[in-house]
Amino acid sequence: MDRAAIIGVGMTKIEANKSRETFADMAWEAVNKALDDAGMTIADIDNVVTTSSDFWDGRTISCMAVGDASGAADKNISCIEGDGTYGAFYGYMRALSGSYKTTLVTGHSKGSQGVSSLLTNAAFDPIYERGLGMDMISACAMQANAYMNKTGVTPEQAALVSVKNHGNALKNPVAQLPMKISVGDVMKSEMIADPLRKLDCSPISDGCCAVVIAHEAVAEKFKKRPIWVRGLAFRTDAFFFGDRDLARSNALAAAAQDAYKMAGITDPKKEIDLIELYDAFTYQELLWLEEMGFAEYGKATELLAQGQFDIDGALPVNASGGLMAGHPVIAAGLYRIAEIVLQLRGEAGAHQVKKAKTGLAHGVNGLCGQSHCVWILDQER
């Protein structure tokens, strides 16, 4: 297989309500930032993948709103529906399939314009489940209970994820919710669905992220040092919660193993320097880390408490503040990729981690992490 690299990234600030901007306005900003970052013009882009959701956007053919703003006029274009890591995955494959050399990938969402509870209720099976009225938060509370029951991890221990990530966000200018908070603050916040309190949950957010993926033949021709894609994979678990082990994530374990294999990584704990993952809820950061092999099952909380996942820890996790600090659904995984790229270039500013040669970015689709996408990015080919 040929290689590809990420050569440009652009992020809008993540905000609770971008009431002054349309989807196209957000895409325009992110795309131009990514092109400027790469030292490219739109003429250097030979194909475009947008990532959007007809549900979240309240619009059939939601990609129609951002194609022109993404510079796709008279270019080959397609649209992935799902997390931005999947959009980027498709963009990567297009850059390698012999048809194109430079893919512009965007992902956008405005949580502020819809009602998350109703939109995620629509992810439940319409015949057997939907009428019961569950949504993403109540479903993930069910997963949190399963996880905590099996591992003995407590809500207080998980709350430390919120403390760390909101604290990290203080150093990230694009984050929506930078906050200096304590475990006590998390435990005092409103209980939404046991055991998830308000500060265990990522916020409703608006934002757009764009990245440029280039085939190795052209990756070094532009302004920035290419950040190489060493490995990537995605896997989807069973749909019905009762078909899965809800306390675990087999799909993530499998996707991570696939990505490590492709990257030639045998000991992820030693070979990966930092992680940006999809912490939509506090327990998820722990569970996802464990399934990817960075801690024994049920033990990530110990490493967290030791500070190992802090910005200056042995394995920084969500130095950007992660989803806790801003969760534009659909775009969120693409932000993770962009953040890793900035870190590996040494351009992350105040939240720059010390050792950043190899990084992992992670995205999620579906309820309770049914589907996971894992990227291994590297300074070197």
Next chain:
Amino acid sequence: MSDIFKGIEPLIYESKINVPYSWWAGDTASKFFINLRDEKKIIAPRCGSCGKVFLPPRKVCPACFTENTEWVSVSDEGTLVSYSVARRKLASIPADKKLPVVWGLVKLDGADTAILHFLDDVDPGDVKIGMRVKAVFAEQRTGGIRDISHFKPVR
């Protein structure tokens, strides 16, 4: 955004997508719901190859990828696999449910997979994973998942 828009009032256009749906349950789900409605019985399809019994019912075994041809009776009692307690009035919660709403993932005896439903007649603080629960059938049954009113603890 550039300065030419400084001071512009951001107008909001309120709307809603209003598309009516009529989902065909299909033969498999219809068979399940008709038994529930008319007999207050819970039945489930079994895979002829691996023997797994599926709830919610599935026409095709996802592992063997062959059609399930046999149906078996499943108990109305089972074990709680996990649960969720909503304390906030989430927009998705049906209008007739009062807070706190408790949902359970219930593996019925005789089934290999668990189904989602309400837990009721229980203090949320007493809900424990592994507890035994039993289906309470609705008085008025119309051929849907709420023909089971909820599950309650077996005492």
Next chain:
Amino acid sequence: MAKRVAIVGTGQTFHKSHRPDVNGQEIINEAVQRALADADLKIKDIDAIVIGNMDHFEGINYVDCWSVDGSGGVMKPVIKITTGGTTGASLAIGGNHMVGSGMFEKVLVIGWEKNSESDTTGAITTAFDPIWDRQVFAGAISGLAAEAQGYMARYGASDRDGARVSVRDRKHAMNNPHAQLRKEVTLEEVLASPMLADPIHLLDVCPRTDGACAVIMASEDVAEKICPKPDWIWKTAARHSYAYLGDADYGRLVSMERCAKEIFQKVGIKEPRKEIDVIEMYQPYSFAGLIWIEDMGIVGPGEAPGYIWDGNTDMGGELPVNPSGGVISCNPIGATGLIRCAEAAMQVMGKAEGRQVPDVNFAVSTGFGGCWWTDMLLHGKKKPN
């Protein structure tokens, strides 16, 4: 190195207006099982799945995740593409890139829709910009009528010319057991059918359909081992350039022209009329059968009516169009573009049975949707250079 990609199996449901006997996952499964049987593969042989539909036709969020029991996607990589009416063709292009990249050897491509489960026009109306177009425009037919009017005004075509295309496609559908509408219509019947939006009569447009289609694509490393006569994907193109209804040139389909030019130029096809043997076009209404073959470069501007009246696009003609009966006979929207791809593949593979065009070397399939968007694939008998 990029891999060459071939279609090694296809499967479709028997498309109907209503399928109350199956839910969405189950209708998907029917197409998947048929494609696997056609390719003589098992689900375990499939490395990844790409699936698509249009969300608001069924009202199910994260369809890729919800449908795994039917698609066979449990613990596989499953990804979703959705681009509106072009979805099916965008899926085919997606499968092509997934295999072509070398990431996956065998990819299952699935398009489906149960249009009977919602209000199709209501859902389509939500495609248009909520602040601007949605307020003043409804559904798909009004836009198509504007296109037909633009074309007729420019070239002097008539509603009889459109009706001739309907007669052709409905006749072709008689040869396709999978088509929904299998009853021939006459010119007089088309012209006497209720007027929907001038000049479009009821029998000029596609029906609403429940159906699914699955296509299996394989890399050159294994394609010929799986399939003695695979359908090679030579080139693909897509143009989704417009966001607002008023952006279009009513009477010409610019996206079709751009896609055709890109593909034919890259492959070196100079006389598409002679070099292409069959076309499966996503032609949602009859007048598109006139306008869009001009934009594809088969005949010059304004020449389509004469070309079609002379029988050139009929079975047995110079360049048969829509041997399957096309979209006028059957339109499960998210599947429709992929059905065109599957039908073109079957023509190349020699598997089209009663609707087979003899000796197909090159076939073209297209998708249409969005705001005057086109996706296109060129299929060929020979392995591309």
